[in-house]
Amino acid sequence: xxxxxxxxxSKRESTQIKSYAILCxxxxxxxxxxxxxxWKEYSDLNTIAEKNKAYIAALQEQxxxxxxxxxxxxxxxxxxxxxxxxxxxxxxxxxxxxTELTMKFDEFEENLSSRDSVFEISNIEYQNxxxxxxxxxxxxxxxxxxxxxxxxxxxxxxxxxxxxxxxIRLMDVSSxxxxxxxTSDLSGKKEEIINFSVQINAYFQ
Amino acid sequence: MENSVTPKLVNPLDVSNEKKDSSxxxxxxxxxxxxxxxxLLEEAPxxxxxxLKDVIPRQSLLLTVLKYGFTALAVAFLxxxxxxxxxxxxxxxxxxxxxxxxxxxSQIATDNTDIIALKTDLNFxxxxxxxxxxxxxxxxxxxxxxxxxxxxxxxxxxTEKTAASEKIDSIKPExxxxxxxxxxxxxxxFVSAISTVDNAxxxxxxxxxxxxxxxxKAVALKDSTDPQAKRDYKNYMQIVALIPNTExxxxxxxxxxxxxxxxxxxxxxxxxxSIVVNDLNVIQQIKDKRIKWSDVINxxxxxxxxxxxxxxxxxYNDAGGIRYTSYDFDSESKKISINGETKIFGTTxxxxxxxxxxxxxxxxLFENAEMRSFSKSGSLDxxxxxxxxxxxxxKDKK
Numbered sequence: 001x002x003x004x005x006x007x008x009x010s011k012r013e014s015t016q017i018k019s020y021a022i023l024c025x026x027x028x029x030x031x032x033x034x035x036x037x038x039w040k041e042y043s044d045l046n047t048i049a050e051k052n053k054a055y056i057a058a059l060q061e062q063x064x065x066x067x068x069x070x071x072x073x074x075x076x077x078x079x080x081x082x083x084x085x086x087x088x089x090x091x092x093x094x095x096x097x098x099t100e101l102t103m104k105f106d107e108f109e110e111n112l113s114s115r116d117s118v119f120e121i122s123n124i125e126y127q128n129x130x131x132x133x134x135x136x137x138x139x140x141x142x143x144x145x146x147x148x149x150x151x152x153x154x155x156x157x158x159x160x161x162x163x164x165x166x167x168i169r170l171m172d173v174s175s176x177x178x179x180x181x182x183t184s185d186l187s188g189k190k191e192e193i194i195n196f197s198v199q200i201n202a203y204f205q
Numbered sequence: 206m207e208n209s210v211t212p213k214l215v216n217p218l219d220v221s222n223e224k225k226d227s228s229x230x231x232x233x234x235x236x237x238x239x240x241x242x243x244x245l246l247e248e249a250p251x252x253x254x255x256x257l258k259d260v261i262p263r264q265s266l267l268l269t270v271l272k273y274g275f276t277a278l279a280v281a282f283l284x285x286x287x288x289x290x291x292x293x294x295x296x297x298x299x300x301x302x303x304x305x306x307x308x309x310x311s312q313i314a315t316d317n318t319d320i321i322a323l324k325t326d327l328n329f330x331x332x333x334x335x336x337x338x339x340x341x342x343x344x345x346x347x348x349x350x351x352x353x354x355x356x357x358x359x360x361x362x363x364t365e366k367t368a369a370s371e372k373i374d375s376i377k378p379e380x381x382x383x384x385x386x387x388x389x390x391x392x393x394x395f396v397s398a399i400s401t402v403d404n405a406x407x408x409x410x411x412x413x414x415x416x417x418x419x420x421x422k423a424v425a426l427k428d429s430t431d432p433q434a435k436r437d438y439k440n441y442m443q444i445v446a447l448i449p450n451t452e453x454x455x456x457x458x459x460x461x462x463x464x465x466x467x468x469x470x471x472x473x474x475x476x477x478x479s480i481v482v483n484d485l486n487v488i489q490q491i492k493d494k495r496i497k498w499s500d501v502i503n504x505x506x507x508x509x510x511x512x513x514x515x516x517x518x519x520x521y522n523d524a525g526g527i528r529y530t531s532y533d534f535d536s537e538s539k540k541i542s543i544n545g546e547t548k549i550f551g552t553t554x555x556x557x558x559x560x561x562x563x564x565x566x567x568x569x570l571f572e573n574a575e576m577r578s579f580s581k582s583g584s585l586d587x588x589x590x591x592x593x594x595x596x597x598x599x600k601d602k603k
Contacts, residue, residue: 013265020271024278031282038289045293045309048400052316055397059323066327070334077337081436084344088484134487155499156360162488163351164344170488172495178532192519203491 087164094205096138098126101169101202105142108157112150118193119150138202139174148192151178158200174199317399324397325414332415332444335390339447339477342383343485346474349376353471360499373467380470384462391454412448419445446482453480496536496599501570505532505543508564508571512557525549525588527561539599541571547591554581554591565597573598 093100105121112119123143130137146154155173162170179195290296292309301308307315355361355369396411398404423441426434447453460473478489509516513526521528529545547554558576565574574597581591 013268017265017268017271020268020275024271024275027275027278027282031278031285034282034289035285038285038293042289042292042309045313049309049312049316052313052320052400056316056319056323059320059327059397063323063327063330066330066334070330073334073337077333077340078433078436080337080341080344081440084340084484085436092484092488135491152360152499155502156355156358159358159360159495159497159499160351160354162492163347164485165348166351170491172491173498173534173536175535175537176498176532177534180528180530203488205487 084164087167090167090169091162091164092135092170092203092205096126096129096136096202096204097169098138098140098202101138101140104169108154112146112153117147117150119146119154120144136204138204140200140202142198142200143195144198145193145195148194151194151196162203170203171200172203174201313400317401320397320399321410321414324395324411325418328395328411328415329418331390331393331395332419332448333440335387336440336444336447336483338383338386338390339453339481340483342380342387343474343478343481343483345376345379345383346478347485347488349373349380350471350474350478352376353467358497358499359503377470380474381462384457384460388457388460388462391457416445416448419448443482450480450482453477456480496534496539498534501534501541501599502532504568504570505529505565508568509561511564512560521548527557527593529593539601541597541599543593543595543597545593547593548583548588549591550585550588552585552589554589555579558591558593558595561593562595565595570600571597572600 090100102124105124109119109121121142121144123141125141127139127141130139144151144154157168158171158173160166161168161172175198177197181193181195291301291306295308295311298308298311352369352372356366356373361369395415396407399407399410402410419441423438423445426438426441429435429438456473456476465473475489475493478485479493480486506516509527509529515524515526517526520526525548527545527547529543531542531544533540533542533544535541547557549557558579562574562576565571574595576593576595578594579591581589583589
């Protein structure tokens with residue numbers, strides 16, 4: 001007849017088998033889940049790493065190609081910038097440059113004025129500079145007498161100013177007071193003479 | 206369980222003798238003797254079976270397998286943990302770095318840093334190129350706009366208009382070339398997907414990196430007195446303002462250059478020059494606010510002709526009609542005052558004036574034209590003369 005110790009040992013062994021079986025099962029599941037999850041993560045990261053590697057190589061190639069394209073264009077960009085800067089000093093000067101502006105008005109008057117078609121600037125008066133956030137304004141009051149044709153040319157001169165290609169100081173007409181009078185020239189031909197007082201804003205940086 | 210039965214133990218030599226004894230009578234007789242039988246061996250040892258009470262049962266194979274299996278699994282699990290921790294995290298970086306091994310996470314982080322740096326470098330070059338094309342477009346566009354204005358103004362001569370038209374034709378291909386280049390750059394991808402950053406944040410990330418790069422480049426040149434360095438500094442700062450400008454990008458991408466008429470192109474040039482921060486930007490802003498008084502004078506003349514079809518100051522004395530003696534324009538208040546007189550060989554001077562007021566109010570340029578006091582003098586023979594004093598406002602630009 002089996003003794004008690006033997007029975008206990010047998011029972012213990014049986015329990016051990018069950019316990020080990022359960023532990024093995026749990027461990028296997030945990031191991032499986034862990035490995036599966038991590039392997040997936042590893043696999044994803046590996047794919048990302050591979051893609052990154054290829055992308056970095058492509059970026060390096062693209063960078064070299066586009067830098068070469070820029071280097072080709074760089075010289076013409078710098079040339080244009082120099083030209084813009086040069087023209088800008090006339091169109092939108094860094095200071096009020098009233099002396100240059102006065103000379104420009106004189107030059108304009110000289111070009112327009114003739115015996116047949118009057119254009120006389122009788123007065124130029126520069127007022128105090130007004131500073132705005134992005135630019136400054138030099139107000140100029142002028143008294144001019146001119147034919148209708150020359151008055152229109154003067155308006156055209158001011159209205160098309162500020163173009164880099166034209167190199168004319170950026171200006172606009174703030175106010176005009178026109179007085180019309182009719183005169184006759186020596187040939188008896190009637191010419192409309194306009195006396196105008198004009199307030200101009202000349203802009204600078 | 207059989208082991209627990211206690212068998213009767215006998216000396217094997219004794220057992221053999223007994224067997225001989227019973228095997229055959231002949232042999233029995235031959236070997237029989239009356240002498241007392243002498244035992245060859247001593248008594249067999251007695252086994253104490255109580256000792257076997259503490260013997261454990263033999264270990265089962267299954268248990269052994271399970272034990273080894275468990276150990277193997279545990280070891281494999283441990284190896285797996287170590288492998289994935291080393292591969293996927295930086296927990297053992299102090300060891301792995303000595304062995305020259307980089308974890309995948311670190312590798313990806315390094316790759317991402319490289320991608321951000323390379324893409325930022327690429328974007329840096331692209332924006333330099335983009336700004337170059339935009340400046341060029343602005344420069345040619347400025348010339349185009351000036352010539353377009355000459356072509357459409359009343360104050361330019363026919364010769365000037367012809368020259369302007371020719372200039373426009375020569376500028377348009379340059380504008381197109383630059384516009385196409387700008388559109389091409391804007392069609393490129395300025396953002397790369399980064400595995401560790403949400404897609405929603407990558408745009409902001411790359412934008413910030415690019416701004417930082419331009420700022421860093423600009424700071425290095427800030428105090429330089431070299432003209433080229435000054436130019437570059439200004440350019441970098443203007444690009445910093447251009448980077449977050451989505452308006453220009455949308456405008457360029459939504460515009461089909463080939464379908465633009467001159468007027469549309471004029472609008473496009475002005476729009477681009479007003480939203481791109483460059484040297485022309487401030488100039489364009491001032492130009493946009495500028496009032497073309499020649500157009501205003503022309504509009505007044507057109508309104509006058511609508512009332513007085515023979516409007517001409519030269520015929521006023523003989524034929525009557527309307528004559529202006531002064532205009533007063535103020536761009537700040539946008540107020541206009543027109544002074545003059547009407548001469549009618551009849552009595553309807555006031556009707557003429559009110560018709561002129563109505564005509565001026567119909568104009569797209571003016572509003573609030575009015576004259577509240579009417580007076581005239583003269584006779585039916587010499588005609589009546591009424592003074593004209595109309596005040597009106599310029600409508601706001603839309």
